[in-house]
Amino acid sequence: MVRLPDDSTRELSAGSTGIELAQAIGKRLAQAAVATVIDGVESDLGVALVDGAKVSIITSDSDAGRHVLRHSTAHVLAQAVVQLFEGAKFSIGPAIEDGFYYDFDLPNNKTFSDQDLVAIQERMQKIVEADQPFVRAEMTTKEALKIFKDQPYKCEIIERVTKGKGDSSDALEAGSADAVSVYRNSESFVDLCRGPHVPSTGRLGHFALMKVAGAYWRGNEKGPMLQRIYGTAWESKSALAEHLHRLEEAEKRDHRRLAVEMDLLSFPQELGGGLAVWHPKGGIIRKLMEDYSRERHQNGGYKFVFTPHLANAHLFETSGHLQFYKDGMYPPMEMDNGTYYPKPMNCPMHCLIYRDRQRSYRELPLRLFELGTVYRYERAGTLHGLLRIRGFTQDDSHIFCTEEQMADEIASLLDFVLSVLRRFGFSEFDFKLSTRNAEKSVGSDEIWQRSTDALQEALNRHGLQYTVAPEAAAFYGPKIDIDVRDAIGRKWQLSTIQCDFNLPERFGLEYIATDNARKQPIMLHRALFGSIERFFGVLLEHYGGAFPTWLAPVQVRVLAVASAHDEYATKVVERLVEGGYRVDQLVADEQLGKRIRASKLERIPYILVVGDDDVSNSTVGVNPRGGDVRRDVPLTDFMNQLSIDVGQAKSVS
RNA sequence: GCCGGGGUAGCUCAGUGGCAGAGCAACCGCCUUGUAAGCGGUAGGUCGUGGGUUCAAUCCCCACCCUCGGCUCCA
Numbered sequence: 224m225v226r227l228p229d230d231s232t233r234e235l236s237a238g239s240t241g242i243e244l245a246q247a248i249g250k251r252l253a254q255a256a257v258a259t260v261i262d263g264v265e266s267d268l269g270v271a272l273v274d275g276a277k278v279s280i281i282t283s284d285s286d287a288g289r290h291v292l293r294h295s296t297a298h299v300l301a302q303a304v305v306q307l308f309e310g311a312k313f314s315i316g317p318a319i320e321d322g323f324y325y326d327f328d329l330p331n332n333k334t335f336s337d338q339d340l341v342a343i344q345e346r347m348q349k350i351v352e353a354d355q356p357f358v359r360a361e362m363t364t365k366e367a368l369k370i371f372k373d374q375p376y377k378c379e380i381i382e383r384v385t386k387g388k389g390d391s392s393d394a395l396e397a398g399s400a401d402a403v404s405v406y407r408n409s410e411s412f413v414d415l416c417r418g419p420h421v422p423s424t425g426r427l428g429h430f431a432l433m434k435v436a437g438a439y440w441r442g443n444e445k446g447p448m449l450q451r452i453y454g455t456a457w458e459s460k461s462a463l464a465e466h467l468h469r470l471e472e473a474e475k476r477d478h479r480r481l482a483v484e485m486d487l488l489s490f491p492q493e494l495g496g497g498l499a500v501w502h503p504k505g506g507i508i509r510k511l512m513e514d515y516s517r518e519r520h521q522n523g524g525y526k527f528v529f530t531p532h533l534a535n536a537h538l539f540e541t542s543g544h545l546q547f548y549k550d551g552m553y554p555p556m557e558m559d560n561g562t563y564y565p566k567p568m569n570c571p572m573h574c575l576i577y578r579d580r581q582r583s584y585r586e587l588p589l590r591l592f593e594l595g596t597v598y599r600y601e602r603a604g605t606l607h608g609l610l611r612i613r614g615f616t617q618d619d620s621h622i623f624c625t626e627e628q629m630a631d632e633i634a635s636l637l638d639f640v641l642s643v644l645r646r647f648g649f650s651e652f653d654f655k656l657s658t659r660n661a662e663k664s665v666g667s668d669e670i671w672q673r674s675t676d677a678l679q680e681a682l683n684r685h686g687l688q689y690t691v692a693p694e695a696a697a698f699y700g701p702k703i704d705i706d707v708r709d710a711i712g713r714k715w716q717l718s719t720i721q722c723d724f725n726l727p728e729r730f731g732l733e734y735i736a737t738d739n740a741r742k743q744p745i746m747l748h749r750a751l752f753g754s755i756e757r758f759f760g761v762l763l764e765h766y767g768g769a770f771p772t773w774l775a776p777v778q779v780r781v782l783a784v785a786s787a788h789d790e791y792a793t794k795v796v797e798r799l800v801e802g803g804y805r806v807d808q809l810v811a812d813e814q815l816g817k818r819i820r821a822s823k824l825e826r827i828p829y830i831l832v833v834g835d836d837d838v839s840n841s842t843v844g845v846n847p848r849g850g851d852v853r854r855d856v857p858l859t860d861f862m863n864q865l866s867i868d869v870g871q872a873k874s875v876s
Numbered sequence: 877g878c879c880g881g882g883g884u885a886g887c888u889c890a891g892u893g894g895c896a897g898a899g900c901a902a903c904c905g906c907c908u909u910g911u912a913a914g915c916g917g918u919a920g921g922u923c924g925u926g927g928g929u930u931c932a933a934u935c936c937c938c939a940c941c942c943u944c945g946g947c948u949c950c951a
């Protein structure tokens with residue numbers, strides 16, 4: 224007798240397995256089954272069920288089921304590589320989001336080519352056709368080391384696990400210290416693994432190898448570089464096809480591609496890596512973003528400040544940034560009166576503004592705001608369009624407050640941040656609390672505890688779900704990071720709210736409290752866009768280039784049907800420009816259809832077409848982005864509609 | 877920084893050890909258009925930069941710059 228997830232029970236003959244249970248329940252289920260969960264432990268379908276156990280069946284179309292498929296496909300990949308490349312060493316091959324990878328070490332530092340990938344994939348298909356069983360065996364460390372005597376990476380994992388030093392990825396590979404488990408597919412191929420796996424390779428097949436990449440063994444930069452093959456695997460042909468289609472769609476939204484297509488900005492090679500110039504069309508969008516940000520900050524009680532791009536090295540010694548981030552800073556300029564660095568952040572300068580004179584508790588919270596441009600020497604291989612760039616502008620704010628004010632201030636900051644993000648079309652957020660990394664931080668335990676508690680309290684007060692990222696804090700304090708979900712469900716980290724007791728200490732910041740005592744303020748670091756460049760890149764991908772009307776570089780384009788109507792079209796343009804809109808016109812020296820097509824490709828929110836009827840009746844034909852054409856619309860009506868659209872910041876898409 | 881791919885016209889991309897190519901865009905004509913590509917013509921290149929091999933290099937070799945996919949890193 225076993226108990227099912229719906230709490231019903233089912234009688235089975237003694238020694239029955241998961242697959243027999245699935246068959247007893249239904250044919251469909253048996254076909255989709257890839258593994259079982261017996262009393263909370265994921266197991267192979269072929270494992271005998273214990274009397275009274277709580278059992279559920281994992282099907283291939285669930286997250287857990289796909290995980291099993293992907294991990295099993297990784298084993299097939301390893302087998303194919305070992306067959307095709309003599310002397311190949313294989314290390315680890317986990318399932319990951321949407322797929323799997325496997326890391327290999329090929330003899331003589333050989334690397335995989337794209338052609339190799341094709342051959343490997345063909346060999347994998349043969350292994351699938353052969354329908355090899357996944358046969359589990361458990362054994363002692365000694366036996367396992369013997370089996371894998373030619374596989375040094377496997378031996379290292381076995382030794383780590385049995386010595387109790389294994390981490391989660393090791394455990395995934397080898398099981399526990401008590402018994403090492405392996406899965407055998409054939410006489411010649413066996414892999415270390417905790418499982419579970421599908422019963423046989425015939426259950427697999429909807430996969431594709433995607434790319435080759437270098438990857439460090441155990442993620443250690445100083446360790447050996449392995450060859451990693453990435454693949455994707457799904458429960459059906461259609462699920463695989465959908466995934467590949469999603470990738471294509473994502474590629475069309477790539478902000479680097481859209482930036483070129485839409486003439487928004489560029490990265491001239493002559494400028495150097497990771498440095499962008501903004502073209503007029505990108506520039507107007509950026510200006511609108513900045514204008515909106517300034518307006519909100521003005522209304523939010525922030526004081527605007529400006530600071531220079533360079534500072535004397537002493538400043539960054541005081542702040543501690545030189546100690547922690549010297550490698551990430553542009554190199555120093557030696558001058559006759561000292562050494563100067565381009566600033567990699569704005570906070571120390573804001574501290575100097577605070578410290579310039581004596582402060583009273585009556586001034587707190589003091590909220591300083593700056594669109595501050597900073598320079599960081601990101602390592603060459605890490606640059607990525609606007610998302611990782613060397614010169615960028617932060618919408619940076621530092622709030623100096625008392626410890627008593629801190630929790631309220633953080634709570635209202637959360638409101639402020641979310642309200643601004645919503646205006647830019649984001650509605651789903653994930654929150655992450657990053658805590659102290661003892662090796663990369665300054666300050667006392669007590670201080671860290673107090674600031675972590677304050678952040679936590681603010682999140683709880685808003686009833687927000689959040690995850691904890693251990694040891695991911697900045698060196699000076701813990702933080703809340705806010706991820707947004709974009710239009711196609713991808714997560715982007717944008718905003719950050721950081722608590723800092725350390726910079727006030729280092730800079731000797733003080734205020735005079737009600738009791739006339741000198742006290743140290745708390746400093747909150749806060750960036751909402753993060754960097755304007757990065758935020759812009761995320762917005763570009765979020766909207767796929769189709770910016771909402773309030774942000775669109777050209778909001779309306781007017782097209783005359785024929786040259787005879789150009790004059791009227793110009794009048795329409797003038798009316799709209801007077802109304803404060805960004806409007807242009809393409810004269811009728813080319814086919815109307817062609818001009819419409821060109822304008823659509825530019826993702827202009829509204830295309831107005833005017834002809835004979837419109838000239839006589841003061842109307843326009845409205846062709847909105849993503850909507851249906853309306854003829855004979857009075858111009859005044861269109862302008863009302865436009866004003867509503869812009870006011871509501873609604874994207875016509 | 878590390879592993880691997882790439883850099884040819886404004887864009888997307890062919891191509892070859894011996895005169896540099898297409899489509900789109902641009903420009904000039906013709907067409908005067910009613911909702912996603914009308915026709916014809918013209919112009920456009922230090923083939924990323926520097927060095928080497930060669931009678932001859934965009935092509936082969938070396939270095940550097942930029943870029944793409946990952947790894948590592950991200951105040």
